[in-house]
Amino acid sequence: MTLSCRRAAAAAALALALGLSSPIATAQDDPHAACAAVGWVPREVLQRPVGLREAVGPLHDAVTASSKEAQALYDQGVAYLHSYVWIEAARSFNQSLRADPRLAMAYLGLSRVYSGLEDPVAARAALDEAQARAAGASPREQRRIELRRKQLDAMEDAASAEKHLAYKKALDDALAADMDDPELWLLRGNAEERWASGRGQRGEAASVAFYQQALAIVPDHFAAHHYLVHSYENIGRIDDALRHGQAYARLASDIPHARHMYGHDLRRVGRVEEAIAEFRKAYEIEQAYYAAEKIPAGIDWHHPHNLDLLAGCHQHQGQMRTAEAYMRESLAIPSVMEGREFNKKEWPGFLLALGRNEEALEAARELARGRWPSTRAVGHVLAGQALAVTGRLGAARDELLAAEKGLSEVGAPGAMSRSAIDPYVDGLRGELLLREGRRAEAAPLLKDVQRRIRAVPGPDAWTEALYRLESIARAAREAGDWDLAAYTAEQMREHDPAYAGTRYALALVAEQRGDTAAAGREFTAAVDLWKDADPDLAVLRDARARAGKAAIAAPPALSGSSR
Structure with a gap:
């Protein structure tokens, strides 16, 4: 029995807990369906029909497809893939295969999705399907399929630096043949991460030039903006990350992760209320999607992550009741x-x-x-x-x-x-x-x-x-x-001078040292920064009381001399 199949019982139990019907019923349609799930997602969900969507990120990656419909659905799958929307990427690739069962690159896309779902057996099986159809693909597509094979080889032997280097060398060779392929430049940037499984989240300075080249080929390539946000965050260039995050949110406005990424860096530059608005917008898009598609939040990795950051922002503002409510909502979701x-x-x-x-x-x-x-x-x-x-x-x-x-x-x-x-x-x-x-x-x-x-x-x-x-x-x-x-x-x-808790900590130190004036300033600053906090927040009440005492104890300011 394969690893995917061994996960079947756990996935089926999760599906029942989340209110999904058993995915085993699709076995007659799919030879792999008896395994029940890919990663933590019931296979039935990944195979549900889907149409074309708006505002998920403009993208065109020309492949050997038998119809415009198959090409468009494939493009949509790649767009979702670049935003880590694994479920909708899989649905789009599967729908493109209904339009063109010979579309090798759709299976390549599914292989990448299945890696995102942490199912290496399913990822390899999908690649095998792509390779079985490679004879009908273009030389460019055949190179991409071979690249995926090298990537999986490196991923399956993660400790092997040699295999990771071989994958990067193969990417460089492919770029020599297809210098104007933005997807290759994006993959090359991903490959600069520590592991061959890199998908744009852990890039640092070495990845930036590759993503910038993708932008040079396709100005405003939303995926390049996305990966640059991560890379710039990881090297502390927050203003650059914010600029690319704003572009990503604009270009893929109906993708929760795009709104979420912009929120990341609004928070870092002290615009916490704006960050809350972006995280909240991501939450609302997700909730509408779950209701419309009858998909439980528990199989979407992004939902609890967004809830965590939304809660953290409310905690930053001293809004502990709201923070706790979001935390509890997140905690109720099973960890996948x-x-x-x-x-x-x-x-x-x-x-x-x-x-x-x-x-x-x-x-x-x-x-x-x-x-x-x-x-x-x-x-x-x-x-x-x-x-x-x-x-x-x-x-x-x-x-x-x-x-x-x-x-x-x-x-x-x-x-x-x-x-x-x-x-x-x-x-x-x-x-x-x-x-x-x-x-x-x-x-x-x-x-x-x-x-x-x-x-x-x-x-x-x-x-x-x-x-x-x-x-x-x-x-x-x-x-x-x-x-x-x-x-x-x-x-x-x-680290964060705009946090009220920072000013409160500074004030307590100043008070202990007998610096009444500094303590008063810092306690007052804390109270001001907690202006929207829960009224009964203990540290706010303490800061307000201590600020009052410091004001009474402080010597009066010298007035100007009279004439």
């Missing part, structure tokens, strides 16, 4: 990927920030029972934090030991990297040292943790780093280490 389950760590962190420590402990222990080792390790860390803040240091140390043990299972090629987990483990180790009074050992470790979390590229990591800095500052104050609290508050200022 390691990264998705790992990101559920934000929930215990949110509860800890609100002082709901026992709820945080329960949530962290649920993560510690997670499916993937990365989630289990970080769950133990967060349980340790919840125990430490309530004085149960012995139990917190047990959680640290469990997290350290779990690290040995983390870091397989293509999976969550150990470097993503280490700062959490070291952060708990440092916090325990801090709370045990071993400040000389704790401070350098926690400063190094701050350096590492701030260095992680990408918009999600940027927001996560802000709230983790805030957590360290809070722990330092509780432990009475005001030097570390001051250092961390300055890190928060460098």
Whole structure:
């Protein structure tokens, strides 16, 4: 039985939980349907008929198709593919095959979709179908099919640098023959990522020139704009990312991910309310799509991700009730990927920030029972934090030991990297040292943790780093280490001076040092930035009260001399 088929029972159970009928009924139409699913999506969903859509990104990739209909549906599939809309890409490619069963490139597109759905067996099977039809394709298409074979070879042996280099060399050779093919330039940019499976999300400086060349060939190529957003975010060029994100949202206005990507960088430049509007628009497009197509939100990887960032923006504004509602909606969706389950760590962190420590402990222990080792390790860390803040240091140390043990299972090629987990483990180790009074050992470790979390590229990591800095500052104050609290508050200022929590942390340090004027300014700034926060937000009420006390205690300003 293939890997795809072994996943069938789990996918069928997920389908039933999400309200889908059993996909097995399509077996008579598709020889692979007995496997029930591709990745986490029931095969029946991927095969549903679909028509042509508007505002999904203009694109034309000429292929050997028997009709304009088949070509147009293929183009639509490629457009969806470039926005990681796996379900609609698959439906479009399958519909193009109904119009032209010999369309080899549609099977190539399905192979890429199935990799996005993390089903390597299905991806290879679809490529085999493309190769079986390659004789009727053009030499250019045949080169593209061979490129996909080399890519899959490299993906299936992710530890092999040689196979990744061979794939890049094959792309370079293909470009020598087809220099004006924007799809090849996009693939070449993708290939600059760490793994051969790169699809535009993890590019850095080396990928930029390839995407810019695609734009030179096709001005305003929406996919090039999309990938440039990711690449520029990853190297910290946020103004450039924002410019390309705006273009992507304009050109693919009905794609939730396009609106979401623009929201990424509006948030980074302090335009948080505008970011909320974009994330909310993505949410509304998704909800309308699920209702119209009768597709459950739980099989769309993007939906919980968008909810997470929407919640994070409301948390930034002090709108904790709204943030919690979105977080709970996201948490209710089953995790279909390691990264998705790992990101559920934000929930215990949110509860800890609100002082709901026992709820945080329960949530962290649920993560510690997670499916993937990365989630289990970080769950133990967060349980340790919840125990430490309530004085149960012995139990917190047990959680640290469990997290350290779990690290040995983390870091397989293509999976969550150990470097993503280490700062959490070291952060708990440092916090325990801090709370045990071993400040000389704790401070350098926690400063190094701050350096590492701030260095992680990408918009999600940027927001996560802000709230983790805030957590360290809070722990330092509780432990009475005001030097570390001051250092961390300055890190928060460098990271996001427009966050009210940053000004609040700076104000508390100034107050402790007896600098009444600075404390008053920072408390007032925090109150102003929390202007739309929940009225009963504890830190807002505290900041307002302390600002008032600072104003009373501050010496009167000198008036001008009279004549």
